[in-house]
Amino acid sequence: MKKILTGIALASAVWALPSSAADISIGAAFPLSGPNAEYGQVFSSGADLAVQHINADKKLSGKLTMVYEDSQALPAQGVIAANKLVNVSKTPFVLSAFTGVSKAIAPVGLRTKTVMVNGGGVGPDLANLGEYFWNTIPLVDFEVRIIAPYLVKEKGFKKVALVYVDDPFGQSILKELEVELKKAGGELVGSFSIPTTAQQFSGVAARVRDIKPDAVYVATYGNQQVQLVKQLRDNGISQPIASYSAVVLPSMLNLPEAKGLIYTSQQVDWNKGDAMTKRVREDYNAKFNKDPSMYVLNYYNAVMTFADLAAALEKAGKPVTGENLLAQRKATKTFEFVGGTVSFEENGTVKSPIQINEMVGDGTSKTITAAK
Amino acid sequence: MLFVQLLANGLQTGALYALIAAGFSLIFGMTRIFHAAHGATFTIAGFIFYELFAILHWALPIAAIASAAAAGLFGVLLDRFVYAIIQRHEGSFFTVFVASFGAAIVVQNLISIFFGKGMVTVTTPLSKSIEVMPSLFIAPISGIIILCAIVAFLILQWLLTRTNLGIALRALGENPNLIEVYGLTPRRLSQYVFLIGSILVVPAAILTSATSGLNPSMGNHVMLISIAATIVGGVGSLRGAAVAGMLLGLAENLCLAVIDPQWSEAVTFVILFLFILFRPGGVYGRAIVS
Numbered sequence: 306m307k308k309i310l311t312g313i314a315l316a317s318a319v320w321a322l323p324s325s326a327a328d329i330s331i332g333a334a335f336p337l338s339g340p341n342a343e344y345g346q347v348f349s350s351g352a353d354l355a356v357q358h359i360n361a362d363k364k365l366s367g368k369l370t371m372v373y374e375d376s377q378a379l380p381a382q383g384v385i386a387a388n389k390l391v392n393v394s395k396t397p398f399v400l401s402a403f404t405g406v407s408k409a410i411a412p413v414g415l416r417t418k419t420v421m422v423n424g425g426g427v428g429p430d431l432a433n434l435g436e437y438f439w440n441t442i443p444l445v446d447f448e449v450r451i452i453a454p455y456l457v458k459e460k461g462f463k464k465v466a467l468v469y470v471d472d473p474f475g476q477s478i479l480k481e482l483e484v485e486l487k488k489a490g491g492e493l494v495g496s497f498s499i500p501t502t503a504q505q506f507s508g509v510a511a512r513v514r515d516i517k518p519d520a521v522y523v524a525t526y527g528n529q530q531v532q533l534v535k536q537l538r539d540n541g542i543s544q545p546i547a548s549y550s551a552v553v554l555p556s557m558l559n560l561p562e563a564k565g566l567i568y569t570s571q572q573v574d575w576n577k578g579d580a581m582t583k584r585v586r587e588d589y590n591a592k593f594n595k596d597p598s599m600y601v602l603n604y605y606n607a608v609m610t611f612a613d614l615a616a617a618l619e620k621a622g623k624p625v626t627g628e629n630l631l632a633q634r635k636a637t638k639t640f641e642f643v644g645g646t647v648s649f650e651e652n653g654t655v656k657s658p659i660q661i662n663e664m665v666g667d668g669t670s671k672t673i674t675a676a677k
Numbered sequence: 678m679l680f681v682q683l684l685a686n687g688l689q690t691g692a693l694y695a696l697i698a699a700g701f702s703l704i705f706g707m708t709r710i711f712h713a714a715h716g717a718t719f720t721i722a723g724f725i726f727y728e729l730f731a732i733l734h735w736a737l738p739i740a741a742i743a744s745a746a747a748a749g750l751f752g753v754l755l756d757r758f759v760y761a762i763i764q765r766h767e768g769s770f771f772t773v774f775v776a777s778f779g780a781a782i783v784v785q786n787l788i789s790i791f792f793g794k795g796m797v798t799v800t801t802p803l804s805k806s807i808e809v810m811p812s813l814f815i816a817p818i819s820g821i822i823i824l825c826a827i828v829a830f831l832i833l834q835w836l837l838t839r840t841n842l843g844i845a846l847r848a849l850g851e852n853p854n855l856i857e858v859y860g861l862t863p864r865r866l867s868q869y870v871f872l873i874g875s876i877l878v879v880p881a882a883i884l885t886s887a888t889s890g891l892n893p894s895m896g897n898h899v900m901l902i903s904i905a906a907t908i909v910g911g912v913g914s915l916r917g918a919a920v921a922g923m924l925l926g927l928a929e930n931l932c933l934a935v936i937d938p939q940w941s942e943a944v945t946f947v948i949l950f951l952f953i954l955f956r957p958g959g960v961y962g963r964a965i966v967s
Contacts, residue, residue, distance in 0.1 A: 338786070340894045342794035471939045498939040504889055504898055507686040508933040508941065514812070515679050528892040531796040536889060540686075541806045541814035556795035 328367035329625060331611055332390030333400035333604075334376040334383050334410060341378035341403070341527035343554055344600070348402055348425055349373065351601035354588060355608035364612045366619055371608075372396060378527070380409035387413045387421070397627045398611045400604060401438075403526075404428030404474035411438045418627040422610070424603030427549065428474040429481065432652045436631060439653035441607045441642075442599075445474070446481050448549045448569035451659040453485035455674060456520055456547060456567075464494040465547075466518035468509060468533060470525035471498040478524040478549075494518050499525065499533070506533050510540035520544050526551045531560055538562035553598045553670070564666025567673070570599050572658040573644035581609075585643045595668075597643075606642040613640065678812040683930045689819040691926025692826035693881055693888075695919040697899055698906030699829065700877035704752075706913025707850040707870045710760055711770065713777040714751075715903055716896025717784035718875045722748040723882035723891040724792050731799045731886075745879045752875030753868050755780055761864055781896055788893040798890035799883075818887060825880045830919050833877070837915070846870055850913050905945055909952045911959025920960050924948065 333352055335345040352371055359369050372394045374386030383406035390396045391413060399414065401407045402425035411434035414421035421438045423431055427445035431438070456462045467482055469475035475498060483493045495516040497509055513521055521544055523533055530552060537546065539562065546563075550570040557563050575586060575596075585605060589597040597605070614633045615625045623629050639648050647655045661674035701715040725747045729740035759776050763769075803821065806814035837843035845866055848856045853863040878899075885891065906925060910917025925945050932944045952959060 338789070338894070340892060342789060342894070343796075346794055498937055500939055500942050502898065503938070503942060504895070505690055505929070506889075506938075507689065508683055508930040509938045511679060511682040511686060511814075512933055512938065514682075514814070528796040528890075528894075531798075532889050535798060539804045539806055539816060539888070541808065554795060556797070560796075560798065561800055 328370070329365065329615065330370045330372050330394055330396050331398040331400070331608070332372045332374065332387075332394055332396035334374050334386035334390065334406065335400070335402055336378035336527075337373065337375040339377040339379075340529065343556060344378070344402060344425060344527060345375075347554070347598060347600045348400070348604045350589075350593065351424075351597065351604035352400060352608050354585065354592075354597075354601070355605040355612070358584070358588075359608070359612045364616050369612065376401075376403070376406050378403045378406060380405045383407075383410050384413065386410075391417050391419050397625055398422065398630060400424065400607055402426055404431060404477075405472055407431055407438070408434065408473060411435060414438055414627070418631075420611075420627045420630045422607045424607045425551075425600055426474070427551065428477045430473065430477060432650075432654045436653060437627060439610075439634070439649065441610065441655050442550075442603045443571050443657045443659060444654060445478060445549050447659055449478065449481040449485050452522075452547055452549075452567070452569045452661060453482065453491065454489040455661055456522075457486060457489035457491035459674075460520070460545070462519035462545065463491045464517070464519045465491060465522055466494055466513050466516055466520075467496040467522045467524065468506075468513065468537075469496065469498055469523075470501055470529065472501055474526075475524055478522075482522060482524075499529075501529070503529065504532055506536040507540045509533075510537050510542055513537065514541055518544060520547055522547045523552075524549065527554075528556070530554075531556050531563075534566065535560060535562045550599055552664075553600065555668070558664060558670065559668045561666055563664045566664040567661060568664070568670075569659050569661055572660045572675075573599065573602060575644060577644055579641070581641060582643050602643045606640075609642075610634070610640055613637070678810075680931070680934055682813055683934055684927070685813070685815055685819065687927035687930035688923075689816075689822050689888075689926070690930055691923035692823045693884065693922075694902050694906055694926045695922030696822075696826050696829060696881035696884075697878060698903045698910070698918040698922045699833065699915055700874040701900075701903035702907040702910065702913070702915060702918035703833075703877065704870055704874040705907055706915075707846050708756075708867050709770070710756075710867075711774045711777065712752075712871075712874070713774060713900060714755060714781040714784065714896075715874070715878065716899035717781040718748050718751055719878045719882045719885075719899045720788055720891070720893060720896045721751050721784060722879045723886050723895075724788055724797070724893075726879075726883050727797050727799055727886050727891060728792070731797075741879070741883060744883060745876045748875045748879050748882070749872045751784075752871035756868055756871040761867070781900075785893050785896060792893065794893060796890045796892045797886070799886040801887050804887045816888075818884065822884050822888075825884065826919070829877060829880060830915065833873075833915055836873070842869060846873075902945075905949045907959075909949060909959055911961040914959065914961035917959050917961035924960075 337345045376383035376386045387410035398420045401423045404426040407423045407426045414437040415435040424441045429446040547567045552568045614630045662670045663673045664670045704712045722744045726744035729735040803818040806816040849866045906921040910921030
């Protein structure tokens with residue numbers, strides 16, 4: 306019996322040993338369940354593709370792996386996920402998503418000197434969460450600054466109504482849209498906040514119809530935004546609907562009621578012609594039979610940024626820690642992202658041009674205004 | 678006109694809530710099992726219908742029957758192989774609740790695996806509103822929802838009051854020990870309750886797939902409505918569940934005439950709170966003493 310127990314103990318010890326001393330893991334606190342789980346699927350497809358490319362190219366001395374934890378897109382769950390990734394899995398680099406979750410987990414990164422990178426949340430507050438919090442996605446204030454003058458000046462929609470989710474992200478959209486519409490010569494004629502759990506919007510549609518806006522801006526996310534757009538259209542809202550980059554979900558792109566929806570997104574130049582852009586597009590298409598969305602690219606770029614920084618640290622003989630990753634990022638002027646060369650601003654947010662798109666209604670969208 | 682529009686919306690939402698709550702109320706009232714997986718039954722019915730009707734293009738009646746069969750089977754199997762076993766060994770209310778809650782999570786994850794995590798909708802012109810009067814928009818599906826609710830409750834009322842099975846089921850809700858004296862088996866009757874209760878949720882699931890769409894995690898919202906309507910209507914009272922569902926739907930919509938949409942869901946809980954405080958037995962039920 307003693308021998309068996311000793312054998313089991315030895316086997317467990319050997320099993321627990323890392324396969325290579327230089328193997329490294331990075332984490333991701335994504336919504337893997339709940340009403341926003343579809344985002345988790347999209348985000349992880351980008352991160353996984355980057356890991357696959359990094360390992361195939363042997364960019365790092367060891368094997369890179371992703372460790373996923375479920376944030377459920379909820380701040381409290383996000384903090385649990387981040388703590389587990391930092392303290393148990395010991396990841397020096399954690400991918401984050403959603404404004405509320407990102408704001409909640411940023412102090413964990415700051416306290417433990419772990420880099421947290423957001424590629425999905427767009428609340429303007431995310432630019433000011435400390436130097437360990439980076440964004441590989443331009444924040445929504447940039448998007449609103451582009452779409453407000455487009456709606457008012459180019460399309461002549463001076464009276465805009467807003468339906469927004471009642472959370473930190475929604476509040477920031479309300480503030481931005483109010484200011485930017487005024488600047489462009491338009492007006493926010495009505496704003497209707499909805500709880501994050503709401504699913505019935507026929508009453509909201511009645512209130513929106515009642516104020517007779519020229520256009521309706523919707524600012525929510527996940528399954529709720531799909532339900533909202535469908536029910537607005539079903540309940541007699543015929544005015545143009547505008548939104549921001551989070552609407553690019555397969556379920557929204559395939560929704561017949563979303564046809565004609567105008568939305569902003571960061572620019573991606575598929576014709577850039579560089580090897581990385583071509584490879585990502587081809588490999589993603591081979592696996593999913595469609596072009597990668599901006600979210601896929603944001604998380605692909607985030608993981609690639611990690612690999613570039615970690616490779617530089619390894620070359621310099623420095624350990625891959627959050628502190629060294631931050632120093633290395635500050636020392637690197639530009640990064641090659643899919644579809645463009647970008648730089649990080651002082652606050653850790655990437656600068657990227659914004660374009661305006663329109664949903665076609667068949668699972669695709671088209672660019673209607675070039676990036677500014 | 679806004680008030681009339683909100684009233685029309687409230688009637689549609691209320692009828693849907695009544696249909697959703699009826700099954701849960703029946704199961705809880707007759708068996709005293711807190712069937713937390715009732716929301717999962719709704720999700721299964723909705724997704725099966727979506728797959729058969731919208732993807733495989735089966736005829737609507739066949740897709741609806743298959744959806745009802747799946748929902749009924751799920752309810753009966755859960756009762757037979759989970760609740761019955763737990764009750765045989767221990768029977769604690771809380772253990773059964775946890776098992777039911779666990780089953781709901783398993784179903785949610787299985788649906789995510791098989792159908793994806795996104796939103797799916799059944800596209801039909803019936804969900805598109807028509808301007809019947811200036812500024813009054815009503816969708817044909819609203820009438821269908823209200824009609825379905827009326828038909829479902831009439832059938833259920835007939836079943837419970839005019840058939841031997843219905844009388845036995847009501848007796849089960851009154852005193853499960855006493856019915857054994859009459860040669861009836863509470864466990865067998867319990868399976869009938871789960872079958873009927875689970876099938877009752879099918880019309881609501883099918884109609885929801887066309888009005889607001891389906892997603893794997895929508896069972897939580899279904900449960901919320903079911904619990905609120907059961908308590909407000911009175912445990913075990915189907916008439917109560919119908920009235921409470923209608924009351925909650927109307928309140929949720931009519932309140933929008935005066936308050937921001939953000940608070941409309943809170944209205945449901947204010948009503949619930951007031952009932953618990955001043956009329957714990959609900960509209961038609963009686964207070965439960967454990």
